[in-house]
Amino acid sequence: MSVHAGTARRAAPEILLRPRRVAEEPSGWLGWLTTTDHKRIGILYITTSIVFFLLGGVEALLMRTQLATPDNSLIAPQAYNQILTMHGTTMVFLFVVPIWAGFANYLVPLQIGARDMAFPRLNALSYWLFLFGGVVFYVSMFFAPPEAGWFSYTPLSNRVYSPTGGQDAWIFLIHLTGIASILGAINLVVTIANMRAPGMGWGRLPLFCWSAFTQAIMLIVALPAIAAAVTMLLTDRHFGTCYFDPTCGGSPLLWQHLFWFFGHPEVYIMILPGFGVISEVLPVFARKPIFGYKAIAASTIGIAFLSMLVWAHHMFTAPIATVVLAFFMLSSMTIAIPTGVKVLNWVATLWRGSINFKTPLYFACGFLVLFTLGGITGVMLAIFPIDWQVHGSYFVVAHFHFVLVAGAVSAIMAGLYYWFPKMTGRMLSERLGKASFWFQFVGFVMTFLIQHALGLSGMPRRVYTYSASSGWGTDNLISTIGSYILAIGVLLTVLNVVLSLKNGRRAGNDPWKGNTLEWFTPSPPPPHNFDVIPVVRSVEPMRDIRADLRRERVGTTALQSATARGADAR
Amino acid sequence: MSGVVAGAPDRLGQRRRREEACRAWDGLAILLVAVLVEMVAAPRARAGVLTPESGGSPNADRIHSLYTVVLAIGLVIFFGVAGTLVVFLWRYRGRRGREGAQIRGNTRLEIGWTVAAALILVVLAGLTFAQLHGIVTPAASAEDIAAEQSGALYATVDQPAPPGGKALRVTVTGRQYVWRFDYPNGAYSYEELVVPVGATVVLRLRSADVAHSWWIPKLGGKADAIPGYTNRTWFKVSRAGVFTGQCAELCGRNHADMIATVRAVAPFEYEAWVARQKREIQQAERSVPALRERLKRDGEL
Numbered sequence: 001m002s003v004h005a006g007t008a009r010r011a012a013p014e015i016l017l018r019p020r021r022v023a024e025e026p027s028g029w030l031g032w033l034t035t036t037d038h039k040r041i042g043i044l045y046i047t048t049s050i051v052f053f054l055l056g057g058v059e060a061l062l063m064r065t066q067l068a069t070p071d072n073s074l075i076a077p078q079a080y081n082q083i084l085t086m087h088g089t090t091m092v093f094l095f096v097v098p099i100w101a102g103f104a105n106y107l108v109p110l111q112i113g114a115r116d117m118a119f120p121r122l123n124a125l126s127y128w129l130f131l132f133g134g135v136v137f138y139v140s141m142f143f144a145p146p147e148a149g150w151f152s153y154t155p156l157s158n159r160v161y162s163p164t165g166g167q168d169a170w171i172f173l174i175h176l177t178g179i180a181s182i183l184g185a186i187n188l189v190v191t192i193a194n195m196r197a198p199g200m201g202w203g204r205l206p207l208f209c210w211s212a213f214t215q216a217i218m219l220i221v222a223l224p225a226i227a228a229a230v231t232m233l234l235t236d237r238h239f240g241t242c243y244f245d246p247t248c249g250g251s252p253l254l255w256q257h258l259f260w261f262f263g264h265p266e267v268y269i270m271i272l273p274g275f276g277v278i279s280e281v282l283p284v285f286a287r288k289p290i291f292g293y294k295a296i297a298a299s300t301i302g303i304a305f306l307s308m309l310v311w312a313h314h315m316f317t318a319p320i321a322t323v324v325l326a327f328f329m330l331s332s333m334t335i336a337i338p339t340g341v342k343v344l345n346w347v348a349t350l351w352r353g354s355i356n357f358k359t360p361l362y363f364a365c366g367f368l369v370l371f372t373l374g375g376i377t378g379v380m381l382a383i384f385p386i387d388w389q390v391h392g393s394y395f396v397v398a399h400f401h402f403v404l405v406a407g408a409v410s411a412i413m414a415g416l417y418y419w420f421p422k423m424t425g426r427m428l429s430e431r432l433g434k435a436s437f438w439f440q441f442v443g444f445v446m447t448f449l450i451q452h453a454l455g456l457s458g459m460p461r462r463v464y465t466y467s468a469s470s471g472w473g474t475d476n477l478i479s480t481i482g483s484y485i486l487a488i489g490v491l492l493t494v495l496n497v498v499l500s501l502k503n504g505r506r507a508g509n510d511p512w513k514g515n516t517l518e519w520f521t522p523s524p525p526p527p528h529n530f531d532v533i534p535v536v537r538s539v540e541p542m543r544d545i546r547a548d549l550r551r552e553r554v555g556t557t558a559l560q561s562a563t564a565r566g567a568d569a570r
Numbered sequence: 571m572s573g574v575v576a577g578a579p580d581r582l583g584q585r586r587r588r589e590e591a592c593r594a595w596d597g598l599a600i601l602l603v604a605v606l607v608e609m610v611a612a613p614r615a616r617a618g619v620l621t622p623e624s625g626g627s628p629n630a631d632r633i634h635s636l637y638t639v640v641l642a643i644g645l646v647i648f649f650g651v652a653g654t655l656v657v658f659l660w661r662y663r664g665r666r667g668r669e670g671a672q673i674r675g676n677t678r679l680e681i682g683w684t685v686a687a688a689l690i691l692v693v694l695a696g697l698t699f700a701q702l703h704g705i706v707t708p709a710a711s712a713e714d715i716a717a718e719q720s721g722a723l724y725a726t727v728d729q730p731a732p733p734g735g736k737a738l739r740v741t742v743t744g745r746q747y748v749w750r751f752d753y754p755n756g757a758y759s760y761e762e763l764v765v766p767v768g769a770t771v772v773l774r775l776r777s778a779d780v781a782h783s784w785w786i787p788k789l790g791g792k793a794d795a796i797p798g799y800t801n802r803t804w805f806k807v808s809r810a811g812v813f814t815g816q817c818a819e820l821c822g823r824n825h826a827d828m829i830a831t832v833r834a835v836a837p838f839e840y841e842a843w844v845a846r847q848k849r850e851i852q853q854a855e856r857s858v859p860a861l862r863e864r865l866k867r868d869g870e871l
Binding site for chain 2: 289340341344386
C-alpha cells in the first residue's frame, strides 16, 4: 500500500472533524475525586488495589510468622481465622479483580483507539463502589472481623456460629464490589463491541482486549450467583429464612454450589487478563508476532465457557454421587487443553525471536514456568481420588498460589513494568525491576514449592498451629523465610514506582516499540487520548504506523538530498 | 548491571550484558536443582514429600499409585515446557535493533499439540477410571473376621457393599472440636477410633454443627461431614498401629486442635475393648442419678 493511500485513510474527514468531546476536569485532587476519565479511573483502581495488596501481604506475613515454628502462640486462634479471612477476601475481591479492572479501564480504550469508555460516569461509579466495599470490610477490623474464611461456608458463617457484624461486613463487601464489577464489565463489553477504531474487526482486536472482553462476560454471568447467595445468607442471618440452615430444612451444600458456581469462574476472572498481558508482552520483547493469534483468542473463549462447568471440583469430598464427581473431573481436565494451548503458543512466540531481556519479559517468563507447574497440579487436583488425599491441605494452598501469585501477580508485575511508562511518562528502573523479579521468584518458589510437601504429609489448610511431633516444623520455617524474601521483592517494585515517578527516564511515546495503539499517543496520553485515530490495517497497528513513518522519512530524506543536490548543481 | 553499561550501545557492553544474562540463568538452574535436592534428600522420618501418605489401607495405596503415575507424567510435561522455554531464551537472545522471524503460527503444529494434550488427558482419565473401583468400593474383610464383629446389615445407596458383606460399620459424628465414634454394639468413644486389624471399616460421616472433614492420610482420602447429610468412606488396616489425622475443613477457632486417631488392634483385643467400653458407659450412666443426688445435696446443682 502506498504512503499516500495510508495517509489519506488516516485523515478520514469524519474522524478528524468530529472528535468526541471530552469533559474538562478540575485540576488537583478535586479532579481525581470527580474524574470520569478512564485513564484516571484506571490509575485510581490500580493504586487502590495495590494498597489492598500490601495490606493482604501483611496479613499473609502474619500468618507465615505464626506458622514458622510449631506450637507458636504469637497469634490466637480467633485472630488467626480473622487474618486468614481478611487475607483471602482482600486478595481476591480487593486486589486481583479490581487491579485488572484498573488495567482494562486504562488500556482498553487506548488499545482500541477510543476516546473513553462507553459510559464514563458509570465507570466512576464502579470505582467508588469498589472503594466503599473495601472500606466497609476493613472498618470491621476495628470491631469484629469475619472469621469464617473467604468462602464463608455455612453453617459456620450463619448467626449461631458467627454472631458478629464482621460476617455482615463481608456480605456487604461482596455486594458492593460485585455491583462495581458488574457495572464495570457491562461498560467494558459495550466499549469493546462498539467503539473500536475504524478497521479494527474482531480479528484485529489486541489480545489483552480479547481477554478483558471475555473476562467481563464471565463477571456478568458468574457474579449474580454470589450476589444471590450472600443475600440469602444475609436473610438467613437476620430475617429468619432457612436457605442454608440444616436445623430447619436448609442445605449447607446449596451454599457450596452457589459459592463455587461463582468461585471457579472467579479463578479465571483473576487469571484471564493476566493471559492477555502475557500475550501482549511476549511478542514485543521477542520482536516477533504472537504465535497463533486465533488459537490464543479462541482458547480464551474456550476457557471462559468451560470454567462455568467445573465448580463442583471444589466439592469432591462432599457427599455427592460418584458419577457427578466423574463428570466434574472430566470437565475440569478439559480446561487443561485450551490452557495448555496458550502456554505452548507463548513458548513458540519466543522461538526464533530476538529476545530483549527487559523486566516485563522476566516476569512473563517467570509466569510461564511457574504457572505451568500450577496448571499441572491443577490437573492432579481434577482427578477426584487424588483430590480426596490433597483437598483442603497445603497442597491446594501451594497449587492456587502458583496460579494466582506466580500467575496473576507475575502478570500484574509484567503489566506494571510494561505500561508504567505509558501511564506516567517515566521508565521504571531496570536494575530495581530485575532485582525485584529475582527476589519475588526465589521467595515465591521457597514459600510455595515446599507447601506441596506439607500438604502431602498431612498438614491441613487454615490451621493456626501444629504440634512439634508432626514433623512439619522445618518445611514451615523454610516457607516463612521464603515469604519474607517474596515480600522484599514486592517492596522493591513499590520503591521502584515511587522513585521513578519523579526521577525515571523519560519514556517517550513508544519506548518498547509496541504493537498496539496505546503507543501511538504521548505518554501520559492527553485527556482525549488521540489527536487522530488511525485506521487499523492489521493485528499490530503500531508496527504498520512505524513502517509508514519510516517510509515517509526515507522519502523525505531522499527528497531533501535531491533538492540539496539540485541546489548545488544550480 | 550498571546504568552506564546499559546505556552504552557498544559491543563490549552488549557482550557483558549477555554474560550477565547467562549467569542469571545459571543461577536459576542451580536454584531449581537445589530446591529439588532439598525436597528429595532432606532427612525425614516420614513419607509424603513428593507423594501422598499411604501404607495403612488399600484405598490409600491405590490413590498413592495413581498419584505417582500422574505426577511422573506431569513432571515430564513440566520439564519439557520449562526446558524448552529456557533453551529458547538462551538460543534466541536478541541483539539491539534486530527483529525476530516473522512467524504468525503453524496450523498443523497447533492442531497437533491440541490433540496431544487431549490424548494425555484421555490417558489420565483412563488410568483414573481403572483405579476407581478399588478406591471407592470397600475391600473384603479378612477371612478370620467373624460375622458378629461386622456389625449390622450392610446397605447403602451410593457406596457398593464390600464383597461378602462383612464390615464394621461405625458412625462418625463431627462437632466443634471433637470426633465421636458410635460402634454397632452401642458403645461409643471420642477422639480415638479403635478397629480390628483386617476388618473393612465403613464410616458413615455426620456433623452435629458445622462442616468438618474426616482425614487420616495413611488410611485414604477425605470425606466431609456436613450437617444434614451422611457421607461415606472406608478403610481396612492390615497391621496393628496408630494412625493420626485431623479435621480438614475450617470448623471454627480450634479447627487445628480437632485431632482424629485410629488405633488398629488384633480382633480379640477389639472385642475386649468394645465390650469394656460398653460396660463403662453403662456404669457411668447408672451412676448419674447418684451423682445428681450428691450434687443437689451439696448445693452445687
